[in-house]
Amino acid sequence: MEKYIPLSVPNLKGNELKYISEAVESEWVSVAGPFVNKFEKDLANYVKVKEAVACQSGTAGIHLALLALGINKNHEVLVPSLTFIAAVNPVTYVNATPVFLDCDDTLTLDVDKLEAFIQNDCDFKNGLLINMKTKKHIKALIVVHVFGNIADMERLMPLCRKYNLKVIEDATEALGSYYIEGFYKGKYAGTIGDIGIYSFNGNKIITTGGGGMIVSESSDLLKTCKHLSTQAKSNEKMFYHDQIGYNYRLTNLQAALGVAQLEQLESFIQIKKDNYFKYRALIKTDNLSILDFRKDIRPNYWFYSLFIKDFKAETKESIILALEQHSIQSRPIWGLINEQPPYIHHQTNDLSMAKFYWQHVLNIPCSSNLSPLEVEFVAGVILKNKGLQ
Ligand SMILES: Cc1ncc(COP(=O)(O)O)c(C=O)c1O
Structure with missing residues (x-):
């Protein structure tokens, strides 16, 4: 019988067991604990940003990003058609509407077609991009860096800025990819748009079993993501919750795996x-x-x-x-x-x-x-x- 060769599976031969044991021995296994903070810090350092917020999955990260950007039922979000469905589903979790766009030969978003759509099918009025067909406000775009490639961010970003489109980078598949030339030389996938998301699902380049991370230059956006991921509790002692939150925080056990994997x-x-x-x-x-x-x-x-x-x-x-x-x-x-x-x-x-x-x-x-x-x-x-x- 030939050895089974799977498509993409975890590789756990580093300090995973050591750090998991430390987490178990410390009895910090849930969403508080030193590995969660360490994993956030280590990942932020790796992709050269100030801070990062850990969450339960890439899907949860995209959901939190949409919530933090204020996307709701009044909005449309531009999304790719050729991607994993988890890049798009969160748009419907916030009751917004996805509009599908094409890819180019890199399998990532075709910026020419995006531009043509904006010019031919949208109106730009009072700082809002309006879809002429539905009369709805297109507030954001989710760009997916498919299979570790990076979309043409050098052309995409000015276009999105011009039309006030928020850019969510789904970098779930592209942790570690970065530009070596051009305007964004040295910039990592996920750190260029308004907010970026990584995934540590079992088939990803590093895994925590399940998990995700959110990065942004905006501390306010990250603060909102973290708040919403921990049941929006604004007063620890009195159990006061100022919004509807979620149980989306990464656990210390998962983060222990993440720290070892990132190494x-x-x-x-x-x-x-x-x-x-x-x-x-x-x-x-x-x-x-x-x-x-x-x-x-x-x-x-x-x-x-x-x-x-x-x-x-x-x-x-x-x-x-x-x-x-x-x-x-x-x-x-x-x-x-x-x-x-x-x-x-x-x-x-x-x-x-x-x-x-x-x-x-x-x-x-x-x-x-x-x-x-x-x-x-x-x-x-x-x-x-x-x-x-
Ligand atoms: C493009 C894309 N977006 C989103 C996700 C969702 O990530 P997760 O499985 O961590 O929820 C994945 C991977 O699973 C993905 O490949």
């Missing part, structure tokens, strides 16, 4: 980078390749995208099956969010690229504990597949 993040990125370039060198035929990251960033190389040029549903299915037969997990890219039952009646724009990449991309194993031999094995199984080359 290893750069080494995980190095392994992922090596494996990424190995796959790229091996899988290079007329029909198959591994998608690029942007040239002006240091990506975190989180997910690898196998691109099938001559797409047929059977081709993709046959690769998935061949991999399965060798105990290798693969995963088609997400279904488009606007085609999921809760969103089929929402406004969309030209989504041709999202549709294109939805058809042509398959994600292949990328865990940071994947060995070079396993990379060769996976590539070999893909390449042996008849009718592909």
